[in-house]
Amino acid sequence: MLVNCGPLSDFTQARYVIHLSTGKRLVLFRLPAIDPACSKSNEAQGWSYFSMEAECPHAGGPMADSSVDIEDSAYVVSCPWHAYDFNVETGESSVGIKACTFPVDVRDGSVTVDFPVEDGESIGLGRIEPVSEKVKLKNPNPNPRPSNKQSKSEKPDKQDTPVFVPEDAGPAHYLDEKATFCDWAVHILNSANPEHKIELTTHLFTIFTGREAGGNPMELGRGKLPAPDQPPREKMVEVEPGAMPRTGRGGTLKSRIAMLHALANIELWAIDLAIDICVRFATFHTEGSSKELPRAFFHDWLKVASDEAKHFSLLRTRIEELGSYFGALPVHHGLWRSALETAHDLRSRISIIALVHEARGLDVNPMTIQKFRVAGDNESVQSLEIIHNDEITHVTTGHRWLTWICAQEGTDPVQVFRANVQKHFRGAIRGPFNEEARLQAGMDRRYYEDKPSTGSGVAAT
Structure with missing residues (x-):
């Protein structure tokens, strides 16, 4: 059964957790297309979309937090708990077990996942949650360069932060490329x-x-x-x-x-x-x-x-x-x-x-x-x-x-x-x-x- 997860424009992060109406959870991966010249039904605008079960079949580890690698021109994800690896498209693993994967179609401006159901059974979309992947830095340095000096920037206006104004410690000091x-x-x-x-x-x-x-x-x-x-x-x-x-x-x-x-x-x-x-x-x-x-x-x-x-x-x-x-x-x-x-x-x-x-x-x-x-x-x-x-x-x-x-x-x-x-x-x-x-x-x-x-x-x- 095709489950419509929403318009393609809504998907901007690398991974999402899909909650189905039955309580089942899936992971949706949005990864750069390995071969942009080869258009597939799960690819659009230079991105490939894959879906698999949210729990590792080995011990239930969270596949939403898995690491992603490319092996033999295919994406492979590794469970963060015990490093079991799975081909994100086929579910095949080098250790002999297999994860459930589900076909994704991104044509017609929407992202749909084909999830199997029994005859007469109905299933729908509960909600979709983007997976948090980034640290929340206050003042990230977009172009870090090694420096022996830490310049002081102007302190923020106290009226904008009535509770607390932290002392500005200046930018973080980055080491050079030779650093071990x-x-x-x-x-x-x-x-x-x-x-x-x-x-x-x-x-x-x-x-x-x-x-x-x-x-x-x-x-x-x-x-x-x-x-x-x-x-x-x-x-x-x-x-x-x-x-x-x-x-x-x-x-x-x-x-x-x-x-x-x-x-x-x-x-x-x-x-x-x-x-x-x-x-x-x-x-x-x-x-x-x-x-x-x-x-x-x-x-x-x-x-x-x-x-x-x-x-x-x-x-x-x-x-x-x-x-x-x-x-x-x-x-x-x-x-x-x-x-x-x-x-x-x-x-x-x-x-x-x-x-x-x-x-x-x-x-x-x-x-x-x-x-x-x-x-x-x-x-x-x-x-x-x-x-x-x-x-x-x-x-x-x-x-x-x-x-x-x-x-x-x-x-x-x-x-x-x-x-x-x-x-x-x-x-x-x-x-x-x-x-x-x-x-x-x-x-x-x-x-x-x-x-x-x-x-x-x-x-x-």
């Missing part, structure tokens, strides 16, 4: 201004992946620069984690702002954590086999950092839309204390940061989202849902690389994880656990339950 990956990483870690940090992180991910794809990979610069003991922060009121004011239950505007502010602080530290793991452990070698970390390790954690930059920008933007600003409330550095505790060992760092802290976020995110939904704050809900889906992929990244290290060293990743929790994490990891999200990220119950039937958690000192 670790040069950029240390530069980002030493950037105190949060807007500079997210801008530079996004830029590094763009140029790093672009050069990888273009056959001119960026030099890593392993071991040439040390990571700072602690990334600086700009004019923040710092308190101990236990002294943080209560955020409330989200029933009031003040409470929701406090909750978003606390989450933004976590995301800002998460950028540094993902960048720091690349620099601090750049020269890591596995025991016994003495293998160095492959380039994919640096790409994966830089992708995590880029996601965290997007998350911070979404939260910062929403805080300002609600009438406040990031920095208006106290913050704590609890996450970085865990980074210092695990600065000596990559296995410990992955275990505590990715598989404890990030995984705990998977447990509490649905409850937090529900608080905002009950309050009718749908704009915040949309941002928080984007963040939650991305965080599953971050736990997946941690699980993937701890498993890789253990495979090289002939050890059990579950036991390595548990040993590190007992040594480096205070308190106990207790439920309730988001078992579905954890399993999607690769963490089955062996990681966090002593006795699955009782729901007891991992004990720690």
Whole structure:
């Protein structure tokens, strides 16, 4: 059955989620035509349109967040959770499973998707949502150039921003083309201004992946620069984690702002954590086999950092839309204390940061989202849902690389994880656990339950 998704002119982004009236969800990709001279029914104005199921057939990962590559003159998308690849037109995969794809027709000025139905069954379009792909930068530099000077621009008119006028820190400083990956990483870690940090992180991910794809990979610069003991922060009121004011239950505007502010602080530290793991452990070698970390390790954690930059920008933007600003409330550095505790060992760092802290976020995110939904704050809900889906992929990244290290060293990743929790994490990891999200990220119950039937958690000192 043909489902009319709307006029062609409405589709300007790379991907959309299509909600059908039956509850089924599809992903619509809008990608540059590989061969513009060969006109097909799914092509128009130099663009090709493809549709496939929104959930990966392997473990249900969000295909709307997949990466896109060209292989053998065809587009291939890879699930962000476990990197299963699928031809976006045929659904075929190199791992033997197949995704459902649906023919798209873009003739006559409309985009239609051919979705199969049973005889007599009717189906219609519910809604279409563009997928958020870009960080919300305040003052993006359209033509970044290396500079040793940071010029001051005029401050905005206070009448235009009655709540808060941030001090203008000037443009972010960009390194030159000779800079290595670790040069950029240390530069980002030493950037105190949060807007500079997210801008530079996004830029590094763009140029790093672009050069990888273009056959001119960026030099890593392993071991040439040390990571700072602690990334600086700009004019923040710092308190101990236990002294943080209560955020409330989200029933009031003040409470929701406090909750978003606390989450933004976590995301800002998460950028540094993902960048720091690349620099601090750049020269890591596995025991016994003495293998160095492959380039994919640096790409994966830089992708995590880029996601965290997007998350911070979404939260910062929403805080300002609600009438406040990031920095208006106290913050704590609890996450970085865990980074210092695990600065000596990559296995410990992955275990505590990715598989404890990030995984705990998977447990509490649905409850937090529900608080905002009950309050009718749908704009915040949309941002928080984007963040939650991305965080599953971050736990997946941690699980993937701890498993890789253990495979090289002939050890059990579950036991390595548990040993590190007992040594480096205070308190106990207790439920309730988001078992579905954890399993999607690769963490089955062996990681966090002593006795699955009782729901007891991992004990720690």
